Amino acid sequence: MARARRDLGPVRSVTPESLGKPGQRTFRVVVRGERGEATVWLEKEHMAALVMSIETVLAEAPGEGSVAEGPGPGVRAEASAPQGERPVEFKAAALAIVYDSPRRTFGVLAYDADDASSSTATLAWWLTREQAKRLAxxxxxxxxxxxxxxxxxxxxxxxxxxxxxxxxxxxxxxxHF
Ligand SMILES: [Zn+2]
Structure with missing residues (x-):
């Protein structure tokens, strides 16, 4: 499943943030996954698009169903972090959301702005339905x-x-205002 050159695996925390004064804010998402950490810088429009994409995918993906939430059965807990992965940081040109139905997880794919030629995502991380909802x-x-x-x-x-x-x-x- 080579969807990204780097896969952080299931996420422990994912935190969208804005820095700076109103009107001059910059945006980023800080991700802590089982296989490393990343800081992805975004335009405000990308952050807004991320919200809409998650809403769409959540609506289309099968509901909660009978399977318990949390780290699902398909999410393997890999305790050992392979080959000393360093945190990554880059500015994303685009984000995409995918639903992995066998594993019942939601993937976020981030594409590095400096690597626009590549069709392979730079980074991927994986969210439970709850995490995806909260991120949105x-x-x-x-x-x-x-x-x-x-x-x-x-x-x-x-x-x-x-x-x-x-x-x-x-x-x-x-x-409703
Ligand atoms: Zn409205």
Whole structure:
């Protein structure tokens, strides 16, 4: 399953962050996986796109079902970190979300901006459904910089009014503002 040149495996923690002042913020995701750590720098648009992608994949993937959440049966716990992997850090040109149905995990693939020629992802890490959901929520909050998130379209609600894409911006948008 060579989806990425580096695979961090199942994730212990994944933390979306923003740094800097409003208007000049930079964004990153800090990932701690079973096979190493990485810091992936992103544009705000990528962070927003990540939220939408996760929402989409979560909606399309089979539901919770009968299998317990948490490190699923397909996720092997590999305690030994192979060959002294160093933390990686790069600026991503794009992210992609995949669902691995046999293992019931959600993969995030990150593509290095300096390596646009390659079709192989630079980095992959794997999330449970719960982790994926939480990452989407955390990332949405960071993108909105504290503004409340609309429960329908998952975009930040503006104090001046909210044009909800889920209701085509009609009256219902006011009702749930
Ligand atoms: Zn909305």
């Amino acid at each position: 929520e955390d990332a949405a909050e960071i993108v909105s910089s504290g503004r409340p998130i609309c429960p329908l379209c998952h975009r930040p609600k503006d104090p001046s009014g909210h044009m909800c894409t889920e209701t085509n911006g009609h009256q219902a948008a006011k009702d």
